[in-house]
Amino acid sequence: MKNIERIMTPVFDGSRDPTEACTRVGDVYQPHKLDLCQSSEQLEARMKHVDIKSTSLSRLEYKARIHIESEPFKNFYLVMLPTSGQFQVSQDNIEGLSTTQSPVILDTNKKIDMRWSRECSNLIYKINRPLLESVLMDTYYIDAHGPIEFNTQQQGMSELKNFSAMLKNILIDNPLLDDMAKNKELFEKIEQVLALSLLSCPNSYSERILNGKYHIQPRSVVKAKEFMEEHYAEKLSVIDIAKQVGVSARSLQKGFQQFEHTSPMLYLRKLRLRRARELIMFSHSQGADIKISDIAMRCGFYHFGHFSKLYVNAFGETPSSTISASPSRQNIVKK
Missing domain, CATH: 2.60.120.10 (Jelly Rolls)
Structure with missing residues (x-):
């Protein structure tokens, strides 16, 4: 005492x-x-x-x-x-x-x-x-x-x-x-x-602590996903994201594994790839004169070869094939 x-x-x-x-x-x-x-x-x-x-x-x-x-x-x-x-x-x-x-x-x-x-x-x-x-x-x-x-x-x-x-x-x-x-x-x-x-x-x-009945995603995971949606084009690490939502990197990793069955950085990569695909298709539909490599950089990919490989793994086709599948392709520069 x-x-x-x-x-x-x-x-x-x-x-x-x-x-x-x-x-x-x-x-x-x-x-x-x-x-x-x-x-x-x-x-x-x-x-x-x-x-x-x-x-x-x-x-x-x-x-x-x-x-x-x-x-x-x-x-x-x-x-x-x-x-x-x-x-x-x-x-x-x-x-x-x-x-x-x-x-x-x-x-x-x-x-x-x-x-x-x-x-x-x-x-x-x-x-x-x-x-x-x-x-x-x-x-x-x-x-x-x-x-x-x-x-x-x-x-x-x-x-x-x-x-x-x-x-x-x-x-x-x-x-x-x-x-x-x-x-x-x-x-x-x-x-x-x-x-x-x-x-x-x-x-x-x-009861939820003992039985693991976690039906609602924790605020940290929700806020992290919202932050990534807004800042996916920036260079981000798991530490950067964790700081933004007020938890440790370890806690954020555990939260994503529990509720998204992936890591924060893999979640971010998939988000960037989806946004890149959407931009490629949208830009092509609008007849915009834009390079695929520029789209990749705008979505956080700074090495075009690496981006192309990830893109194929995610969607089963190259970025160029995505353009070819669209009715109009004359204004998209492939590289």
Whole structure:
């Protein structure tokens, strides 16, 4: 615990004002309502916090029995890990008890009602919805068309305990955390690993994850095809295309193999050949005086001999034969 606290910054320390504590916590997460369960009790709230990139980690305690009500989260999830005490939580009228042995996920799109015991202290891991959805797409090729909803009836499940153990091992209790904090790329990879672990908890996409029912192409594949349609004449590599759609080259390769049964570059080659054939036929029909080699270059082929060979393999005829098959050919120059 002390390892993670070394990189945390105090948000407030020893606040006795419920309004102040509620406001400051709301600044980190979102506005909510906080009340003392018994007005005779004295609040002594403390909070430490560290932002990573698409996640954050906080330690929060109130030292009093408190009641929290919140509207649904819109763009993030909270994983609550009590380090002492316990709290009752209700999400859409589904109630549960979270203790040091049973962490809980506070889901998005669900109203939240919590009652903390006096001795309750929580580690709170916040993970942004876009990160979780991008890992869902990049790893399983599932394009989330709605929020990932976790099964709140199974809080304290073994998968969530496994996630909590991983969070503690690689982040909270890691003795090398001070050095790791200087490496932003490493922290980003840790976020992705933790997001992948969290997706193992029962959720609204679990069946598709387990059974491979990926009926919808991921956004990266769709966007890559659209980009190639617009830029097929340019010199492109798989890295160039991947950068344009915001994924790694490896993820893009896997996506195309999964859904197009080919690689991005082979898909691009076939697209260029189709466009070249269309241009040859269109130019000929319009009586345009244009060289086939010029058409090849306009479609991204800079070596005419190589283009001709690929053209024959694709269409079973040479570019010249395509011209010969048309009724008018006098204005197409073959080379």
